[in-house]
Amino acid sequence: MRETPPGGWVSPESVTVTHSPEETVELGRRLVSLLAPPKMVLLRGELGAGKTTLAKGIAEGFNAASQDDVTSPTFILVHEYRGPQVNVFHVDLYRVDTQRQLDTLGLDDLFADNHVLLIEWGEKFPRFLKECDVEIAIESLGENDRRFKISSAR
């Protein structure tokens, strides 16, 4: 497995270490070259690993703006970022435990040709482990260091 320096080219099956949230956002921006839609991406890692921070960068990389200001329920499980070419949906399943709860999110409607789905805590449901195209596993190496392991599932 190749080590990719921050700021360098990101290839599939690579490992990158970032040293700040800003570097993680930047990594997310650069990842869009690997995420031509349609894609389902599992973001894996403990609480506070940096999944949402990375998702923010990916949405930015697609020049996609958040619609959250328009619809802002107390607990947002699906964030929608609409871009000129690609729509990014960022789903957080931390509080979703049953198939029934999952069904109410209507995720099936989000599988479209110009969509990229970023799913946090998707590994709770075997279906997403099976169907995802890319897995990004994030590990905390200390207060500000995070290791990102990117693998294409297929």
Ligand SMILES: Nc1ncnc2c1ncn2[C@@H]1O[C@H](COP(=O)(O)OP(=O)(O)OP(=O)(O)O)[C@@H](O)[C@H]1O
């Ligand atoms: N290199 C880094 N990359 C990303 N976040 C970092 C880094 N260093 C420190 N942090 C901090 O770690 C936290 C990451 O939070 P974030 O919401 O992205 O995590 P998460 O994996 O989505 O957690 P959760 O499972 O709770 O949703 C933030 O407080 C951020 O400031």
Ligand SMILES: [Mg+2]
């Ligand atoms: Mg999160």
